[in-house]
Amino acid sequence: MHRIFYYPEEYTARRDKAMQDTYICRTDLGEIEVGRNILTELILEAVSEMDGLVLVSNKKGKLQSMNTRFGGDAADSIEIDNEGDGLVILLNVVMRFGHSMQQLSDQLSGKISKKLRKVTGDAPLTVILHVTGTLSKRIAPRDLTYRTDYEY
Numbered sequence: 001m002h003r004i005f006y007y008p009e010e011y012t013a014r015r016d017k018a019m020q021d022t023y024i025c026r027t028d029l030g031e032i033e034v035g036r037n038i039l040t041e042l043i044l045e046a047v048s049e050m051d052g053l054v055l056v057s058n059k060k061g062k063l064q065s066m067n068t069r070f071g072g073d074a075a076d077s078i079e080i081d082n083e084g085d086g087l088v089i090l091l092n093v094v095m096r097f098g099h100s101m102q103q104l105s106d107q108l109s110g111k112i113s114k115k116l117r118k119v120t121g122d123a124p125l126t127v128i129l130h131v132t133g134t135l136s137k138r139i140a141p142r143d144l145t146y147r148t149d150y151e152y
Helices: 036-048 101-120
Strands: 010-016 021-027 028-034 055-056 077-084 086-096 125-135 140-151
Touching: 021 036, 028 036, 036 055, 036 077, 036 086, 036 101, 086 101, 101 125, 101 140
Parallel strands: 086 125
Antiparallel strands: 010 021, 021 028, 055 086, 077 086, 125 140
């Protein structure tokens, strides 16, 4: 469970000495620094809540390990950019065959938005899901992109 008590008024990004992205949320009470690993944990948590209907993949459609604590590579497949005053999340996924891709993408985007809103407050958010394949017995390649913009 994540509890954030400050809601940002401004949102910017910078790189720290370790070259890991740190996102700074500024409020009238001060600044909150949120590391990229926290944001990726929240995104992977939202994916795991999809009960295996959506899986993280790389750009070529190969499934990625979700075990981030032991060097899993799913976190490396997530791109997080700071565009203006909001975040842009790009996630490559494989979806299970037999389910509506539009509904699954809407559900996952909603879960990601809900979790990240706790951290970023009312900052604008864009979630881009790139469907690299569908999974039944094997992964069938696909190249579909679903984009959802959230303005709070």
